[in-house]
Structures are given as structure tokens and as C-alpha cells.
Amino acid sequence: MIHDFGIVWSERSLLLSGLGNTTILSGLSAVAALLVGFGLTPALMSKQRWFAWIARGFVDGMRCVPFLLFAYIVYYGLPSLGLRLDNWTSGLLALTIYNAAYMAEILRGAWASQPREPIEAGVAFGFSSLSLFRRIVVPPLLLAAGPVIGNQVIQIVKDSAFLTIIALPELTHAAASIQSRHYVPFAAFITAVVLYWGLCLVIEAGVTTVDRMAASRR
Amino acid sequence: MSAGDLLAILQGAVVTVTLSLAGILIGLPIGLALAILRWADVPVVARVVAVYVSILRATPLVTLLLLLFFALPNIGIAIGPISAAILALVMNTAAFNCEVWRASLMNFPKDQYEAAQSVGMNAPLRFRRIVLPQIVRVSLPGLVNEMSLLIKVTPVLAVVGVVDITRAAVRIGAETYDPLPPFLVAIALYAPIVFLLVSLQRWIERRQLKALAA
């Protein structure tokens, strides 16, 4: 068993590159999903019924479809419509679009429980829409929604592991590769599990920091 | 897409539903047991459960599944794809369920519990007659949410060879060089099930809100 871990250690560069890919993939799509979510949320709450209806359809649709199926559709299905993407782009795109729906829902919920007066005060003080949004609306919203967004980021990390199936060289793929070449399944996958756990703990630490900032401002 | 292809996907649906049910039904009571162990603060065990839940909630299902499927035979435990699939689903969902149950246990009104103590109910009675009926009610939305999440991760079972809806659809798409139609059929199968669960959850939440307001 120790010998097995020794083998894994010798392959650490592969594992670390896998971890790096997982982190980059998750990080990029998390940010992108949040940004798209910010665009979706107003659509969800739009007064124009058809606009809100389409947004609602998209959000509910994404939440009714398994992520892996969606990733397959992006990777295997789009080519038949003329759009051929490599596994990285497909993976990033799938993760982003899928989780944008969840982010939109999270932001909508957080927005609903935000007090209106500080924003009215912002308007009264002459903040224009863009800076109003940037400096008055968004910060408290992000502070309030911190924990829930954090959970969604963890979910994104876990979803990224699905992409091993379309041969994306992320962490699980690296562990599977080590296992298939050296026959050290326990050591390889346990190491991967520990690394995922570590990544998750880092994200949770980030959430706790945000939460502390939120608490001191409450 | 032929009728035979459609049948293949439907067979995959049977697999999806069966494995999901197994995971849900086994995972629910195990999650409750884990939550109780933490709530009762059983020495040592409570900490072990806490660590277990933390790790399982951070581990992608595909990684867990590969670990179980390849590593267990390596240490002498023979396990086939279906068993590994169910085990992975159960381990995963029990950890999430544990947190849902635990939240309702932690928020259980202390004075109702003390009232049960004060009339001489012993611990099993207190739990069975007073605590359980109410935490089931409170936990329901979270548990139903977890059920819909479970169904949405079942496509990953394909990595160990289980032929579920998604795997069947992918295979047909590869054979016919026309991937989109089977994918659409797959969506048409998943979506109603998940939508049903999500609607159920929303309905339960609304009913509970109404009961509170009454």
C-alpha cells in the first residue's frame, strides 16, 4: 500500500496538472456563470412577460437536465448542427451555461430578500445606473448570497469531474490514468478524493471570510 | 432513430429509475442515522460522521464510483458495476441527507423535547413520537431536493458500464451518427421526472408556509 502511494507520488506532476485544470476550469466557469447569471436575473424578474418567460424556461430547463447529458449535447450534439468544439471549450461552455441558470436563481432569491431603501437612497444621492449597480446593489447582494454561491462553486468543482468522460484532463482523469497504467486504484483515487476535499475546504474558507465580512456589516 | 433504439433508451430508463430508487430509499434512513449520531453527540462516532459527511459532500460522484469499483476488488472485496453504482449513490446521498436531517434536528424546539422528558418519556419514545414526526415534515423539501439531485447524477454510472438513459442515448448516437435525436429523447425522459420532484418540493414548501401563517 505504501508502495502504491509511492507510485502516485512519482506521478504527482500529472495529478497536480489535473488539479490545476480542475481549478482553472471551475474557477473560470464559476466567474462566467455568475456574470451570465447577473444578466439572467433581471430577465427573470422582467416586467415584460415574454422575456421573463423565456428566462424562466431556460433556468427551469437547465435544472431539469442532468449536467452530464448537457455536456454530451454540447460536445457530441452540436457538431451535427455544424458547431464542432474541442473538449476544453465544450466543457467550459457546458459548465458555464448550466451553472448560470443556478446562479441566476440564487441571485434572484438573494435579491428578493434585500432591503430596498439603501438603493433608493443611492438613486436619491444621484448614482447613475451603472455605478449604482456596481457600488450599491452588487456588494451587499454578493455578501448576502456568499454561502449559497460558495455551495454552487463546490457543485461546479464536482460537475467538472464529469468531464473526464469527454477526456478532459482534469483531476479525476489524471487519477484514472494513473490507476489504469500502474494498477494502484486505491492510492490513486483516494489521493484524488483528498485533493477534492482540500479544494472544497479552501472554497469553504473563502465563504467563511465573505460571511465574516457580511456579519461585521450587518 | 428506430423503434429498437427507442426501446433501448427506455430500457435505460428502467435502469435509471431502479438505481435512483435504490439510492434514495437506502440513503434516506442512513442519512437520518448519521444525523442522529451527530445530534446525540456520541463520542468519537460523531466526529467520524462529521468528517465522513464533509469528505463525501466534496467528492464528485464519478471519482467515488471509480474508487469503489476499482479499489475494492484490489483490497479483496469483489464488487460488480450495479453494486458499486448503488453503493456510490447511497454513500453520496446519505451524506447530503444527513445535513438536511441535522438542520431540522438542530432547530427542533427545545421546550417540546423537555415537555416530553417531563412526562417521563424515555429517549426512544421521545424520538419516535415527538421528534421524528416533526423533523420529517421540516426536512421534506430538502430531502426531495436531494432526490432530484440524485437522479441528475445517475448518468455518471456509465463509467462503470451501467447502461442508463444517457449511456443508451450516447451509444445510439454513435451508431447512427445522429446524436441529437436520442439526446432529445433522453431529455424528454429526465425532465418530467425531475420536474415532478421539483414541483413536489415547491408544493410542500408552499403548504408548510401556509400552515405557519394560519
Next chain:
Amino acid sequence: MRDVTKVLDVVGISKNFGDLEVLRDISFQVQKGETVCVLGPSGSGKSTLLRCVNWLERPDAGQIYLNGREIGITTGGVVMGDRELSKIRTHIGMVFQHFALWPHLTVLQNLMEAPVQVQKRPKAEVRDEALALLAKVGLSDKRDVFPAKLSGGQKQRVGIARALAMKPDLLLFDEPTSALDPELVGEVLVVMRELAREGMTMVIVTHEMGFAREAATRVLFLDRGRVVETGSPEQFFSNPETDRARQFIQRYAGDRPPAAGVK
């Protein structure tokens, strides 16, 4: 075995919460049929003392005897397990400040739950007695209603009936009317006074001075965890011995008018 006309014998009870000494060497006895009212300013430890009697709080020192039998420590000197403690608790009834009714059970079911499940008495018999108790507290028409639909005063009357359903030797009241709107206090005090008149042995932690004056056979005055004074209500209220008691009476007995229904 100690003298058994003493229902409750509290000896040298002390209790700390961390560094805070909440109860210091408290001793008193309650004879059968007595109504003892425990009075004192907030933070004096009254509720904690009550909760030590049925071991909802575990005393750090001292002994508690119910009808001669020690609560909480077995004859072997070991702390009692949950099952033994539960058996003893069936002889002590408790009424809670925030009612503590079980919301998933109707009023009647709340009353029947413990006698059936704990005392294992036959359902039909328990049902008849429960209905009689509901009539006694004036809530017969609410028997199939869920607690959420009741007013505070009604909930507390159900709470009293629920405690009585176990036919306890001793009834403990933890500030039974403190969470009630003033108009609803009276209906609960009426029930309590009736119980006192019927000879129920009761220990009541309360702020209702008027009630204590009328219904108590004895008053226990607690301040900062100690029994400062004890005596009959007449003696305590008109001629307190200690300064602390005098200050307390002046501050509390003067300003609040007697609750509606208590005369």
C-alpha cells in the same frame, strides 16, 4: 427512607453555569397539598431551581427526594440513566412558560400521548379521563383542534391538563403566565387556584404577586441563587423580614394591577 408526608425534599442544591453560580445551597420541603410560590427578581435562579427538581437541569451538588426516593442518583450512588429518570418523571408534572405543546398532535392527543405511551394505560380509559380534564379546564370544544389554532391562555390550560393527565404527585409551574397577554392571564390563574383548592401539591415560579398572595400556602423568596426568606404569604407580603424582600415587594407588588379574573 425519609418521612413520606413530605412530597418534595430539596437539600443543599447548588448549580453553576460555567463561572456563574446560579443556585447556592438551596434547601426546602413541600408537604402534600401545599402550594409553594417561588418569587424573586430575574436572574435569581427560580427557573433553574424548578428544572433541577425533575432533573431537566442536573444539580452540581445536593439531593432531591420525591416521596422519600432520591431523584437523579441511584441507590448505588451512580447518576441515573434515562430510563430510570423517565420513570420518576412520570410522578412529576411540569407546566412550561411557552406551553411546549406538541404541534403535530391535537389537544386531546396531547393529553393522551404520555398516559398511553409511557404509563401504558388503556386508551379508552385515558380518553375518558382526558375529556374530563379538558372539561375541567374549560376547553372541551377544542379537543380536536391543533395547538397552533389556540390562544396563549388556551394553550397553557391545555398544558396544565396535559400535566394532570399523568396523575402526578407534584406539579411544577415554570412562570406559567409570563408569556401571556395580560387579558389571558386570568383564565390560567383560575385553573391554578382551583387546583390549589383541591389539594394538589404544587411548586409555582411566578411573577403574579396577587396570585401568590391569594393561593399560596407558602412563599419562597429567592435572590441571587439563595433562599433569602420563606413564610406564609400574609407574613411575607405585609411584614417581610429582610430588606431585599422589602425592596422586591415594593417594586413588583405595587405597580401591576391584579390580573383579570383573580379576586
